[in-house]
Every structure is written in C-alpha cells, then in structure tokens.
Amino acid sequence: MKGKFITFEGIDGAGKSSHVEWIAGALRQRGLTVHVTREPGGTELGEKLRELLLNEPMHLETETLLMFAARREHLARLIEPALARGEWVVCDRFSDATYAYQGGGRGLDRAKFLALEHWVHGHLQPDLTLLFDLPLDVARERIVLANRVLDKFEQERADFHERVRQAYLERAHASPARFRVIDANRPIDDIRKQLEQIISTICL
Ligand SMILES: Nc1ncnc2c1ncn2[C@@H]1O[C@H](COP(=O)(O)OP(=O)(O)OP(=O)(O)O)[C@@H](O)[C@H]1O
Numbered sequence: 280m281k282g283k284f285i286t287f288e289g290i291d292g293a294g295k296s297s298h299v300e301w302i303a304g305a306l307r308q309r310g311l312t313v314h315v316t317r318e319p320g321g322t323e324l325g326e327k328l329r330e331l332l333l334n335e336p337m338h339l340e341t342e343t344l345l346m347f348a349a350r351r352e353h354l355a356r357l358i359e360p361a362l363a364r365g366e367w368v369v370c371d372r373f374s375d376a377t378y379a380y381q382g383g384g385r386g387l388d389r390a391k392f393l394a395l396e397h398w399v400h401g402h403l404q405p406d407l408t409l410l411f412d413l414p415l416d417v418a419r420e421r422i423v424l425a426n427r428v429l430d431k432f433e434q435e436r437a438d439f440h441e442r443v444r445q446a447y448l449e450r451a452h453a454s455p456a457r458f459r460v461i462d463a464n465r466p467i468d469d470i471r472k473q474l475e476q477i478i479s480t481i482c483l
C-alpha cells in the first residue's frame with residue numbers, strides 16, 4: 280500500500296496531540312510503518328527554529344518564512360523520503376497552521392501564503408487532515424488545567440484564537456475531500472471511536 284500523509288490541526292488546547300501517538304499505534308497494528316512528527320520542528324534544524332518561533336517576538340513575514348523554511352527541511356529530510364518508501368507520516372500541524380495562525384490570526388496576505396505553499400510543497404498536500412474543533416473557552420480551560428508554561432502563541436488574546444479557529448474552518452470548507460472536522464468537545468474515548476472509523480476508511 281502507498282504511504283499516506285496525515286496531519287492534525289486545531290487551536291491551541293484542542294486536544295490533537297493527545298491522539299497523535301494513539302493513531303500512529305492504531306496504524307502500526309495494521310502492519311504499517313509510521314513516522315510521528317510535528318511542526319514547527321521534526322528535524323534537528325526544525326527544532327532549533329521551533330525554539331525561536333515559539334519564544335521570540337518577530338515580524339510577521341519573518342515568522343511565516345521561518346515556518347516555511349523549517350517545513351522545507353522537514354519535507355526534504357523526513358516526510359518526502361518516508362512517503363517515497365511507502366511509509367506513513369503522522370504530523371502534528373502543517374501548512375494549514377500557517378494559513379490559520381499567520382493568515383487568520385495575524386492577517387498575513389493570502390497571496391503571500393499561497394506563493395510560499397506553492398514553492399515549498401506545490402506537489403504535495405496531506406492525504407487526510409484531522410481538524411480538532413471546539414469552542415475557545417473549552418480549549419483555554421484545558422490549557423489552564425494542564426498548568427503548562429505558555430508559549431508566544433498561547434499568550435495571544437482570545438480574538439486572535441477566534442480568528443485562527445475561523446480560518447481553520449474556512450480552509451476545511453474549501454477542501455472537504457481532505458479534511459475531517461472532529462468535534463473535540465467530547466470525551467477522549469468518543470473521539471478515538473470516530474478516529475478509528477476514519478482510519479478504517481483510509482486503510483482500505
Ligand atoms: N477530549 C478531551 N477532553 C478533556 N481534556 C482533554 C481532551 N483532549 C485533551 N485533553 C487535555 O487537554 C490538554 C491539551 O491537550 P493536547 O496537548 O492534546 O492539545 P493540543 O491540541 O495538542 O494543544 P497544543 O497545540 O496547544 O499543544 C491536555 O492536558 C489533555 O490531557
């Protein structure tokens with residue numbers, strides 16, 4: 280079977296990372312070779328860029344270019360070779376995050392996003408994108424309960440995160456064949472049952 284590229288998306292605290300390893304395990308049980316990775320990050324250089332991106336204030340275009348620079352490295356070193364070998368890649372965030380955070384959240388010109396997307400991976404889109412969607416206040420409450428140190432994005436105001444959420448939903452609406460919108464305001468076990476059904480259909 281051909282390798283597939285699955286991405287997880289959603290606002291901060293949506294709960295996507297809680298399912299990334301689980302879905303990889305479910306795929307491995309079907310005999311597949313699966314790589315779990317994340318953005319920004321996923322390579323040695325990408326993880327260094329992640330440190331800067333999540334902590335240093337910078338111009339919006341610098342932030343966007345660094346997200347795509349990290350992505351180019353990630354594609355070249357991990358994602359494209361794995362897919363070429365027929366292996367699967369499960370990635371916590373990809374370019375839809377740039378569309379939602381830098382575009383929706385910060386107001387990056389859409390044409391600039393599209394130009395970078397075309398340059399960096401015009402030939403490749405995820406086979407499946409799971410968008411974890413839920414009201415902002417529920418996601419905020421989860422982050423507070425987790426008691427973690429907030430990064431630059433998590434420290435943004437509620438209106439920023441609301442714009443990110445809406446941009447994700449708009450992007451999902453524009454590509455219904457690629458996206459599955461998951462109601463993330465449910466218990467983890469219920470979400471896993473839905474994910475199990477989704478992967479059964481793509482593993483056929
Ligand atoms: N369905 C759920 N119900 C209740 N709590 C949840 C649910 N899913 C995840 N959580 C909890 O919410 C917190 C955030 O979850 P997680 O780290 O998976 O979110 P995330 O979308 O990856 O966030 P971020 O992008 O900010 O890292 C964690 O403490 C997790 O245990």
Ligand SMILES: Cc1cn([C@H]2C[C@H](O)[C@@H](COP(=O)(O)O)O2)c(=O)[nH]c1=O
Pocket residue numbers: 291317318319333346371372373374376377378380381432433
């Ligand atoms: C890929 C990507 C990510 N971001 C933001 C979104 C999150 O707030 C952080 C990553 O943190 P996580 O806990 O690993 O989800 O980075 C972004 O703004 N633009 C992007 O392209």
